[in-house]
Amino acid sequence: MEFNSWVPSPTKFLSKQEAEKLLITAANRASHARARGKKVAIRDHFIIHLALASGLRVMEIAALNCGDLFLRNDIPSLLIKKGKGGKRRLVFINDSLKDHCRQYLKWKMQIGESVADERPLLLSSNTADHMTTRAIQKAFKRCAKLAGISHHYSIHCLRHTYACFLLKASRWNLRLVQKQLGHSRISTTQVYADIMMPDIKKALDRLYQ
DSSP states (O other): OOOOOOOOOGGGSOOHHHHHHHHHHHHHHHHHHHHHTOOHHHHHHHHHHHHHHHOOOHHHHHHOBGGGEEOSSSSOEEEESSOGGGOOEEEEOOHHHHHHHHHHHHHHHHTTOOOOTTSBSSBOTTTSSBOOHHHHHHHHHHHHHHTTOOTTOOTHHHHHHHHHHHHHHTTSOHHHHHHHHTOSSHHHHHHHHHHHOTTHHHHHHHTTO
16 A cells, blocks of 8 residues: 655645735736836736636646636536646636636737747747746746745745645545545545644643543
């Protein structure tokens, strides 16, 4: 039997307050950029919201095409065509991200970017192709710095943050979180439960009483 040696310590994910501050900071920056006709901050805001509200790996974010968004279904979703291990999966998203996706696609059309199914969702200004994972990481760093988030964090912390929040919101439904994150083994998802279970603090507080 294999066991996971990796544990997502508190330094690997954001608190609710930090996540909210990051998103608000990115949104405010995008609003100012829109008034000045700038592009980068608007795209950065979308990246932050997408990562926080979907839990996608950075390589999955980079590979998204416009046609991978399914926004008209009862439960909107994103199609990951090639996740870790080459696996495909649907990742369901909430209405807030769905609305932002629609706004983002509309904005892309307004600035002359194609929203054809096979065109990149996140278009590089330099190559006119998909943004690289490095460029997406830089987008996170820009917003994190302005939000006062420690420079030790990488964009991958947003995946961990999503996993922790979803686990709690789903009332500890490990299978749901496993499917959303694309984990091949439930033991990988279990490590989030190990640090998020609601009874841990109560049990520790009762220790030796």
